[in-house]
Amino acid sequence: MNPEILKEIITTPMPYGKYKGTMIADLPSYYLEWFSTQGFPKGKLGMLLATTFEIKTNGLQEIIDNLKLMVISN
Numbered sequence: 001m002n003p004e005i006l007k008e009i010i011t012t013p014m015p016y017g018k019y020k021g022t023m024i025a026d027l028p029s030y031y032l033e034w035f036s037t038q039g040f041p042k043g044k045l046g047m048l049l050a051t052t053f054e055i056k057t058n059g060l061q062e063i064i065d066n067l068k069l070m071v072i073s074n
Contacts, residue, residue: 009052010068013044024048025064029056
């Protein structure tokens, strides 16, 4: 997995909708699940949302948590 994608997941805010302004990494799983059934948006945003969904649904939240700690400490 590209480390830049992980960095973008924790630093990119959701640009619209109910969770506008919420970092993609902090979106609730049910919201990401809704996108997975309705279709992720095209382009970079969709890729970030789909990647976050895969991380969260496969029990890999620790990756996001550790990355947040690394970014905060730098």
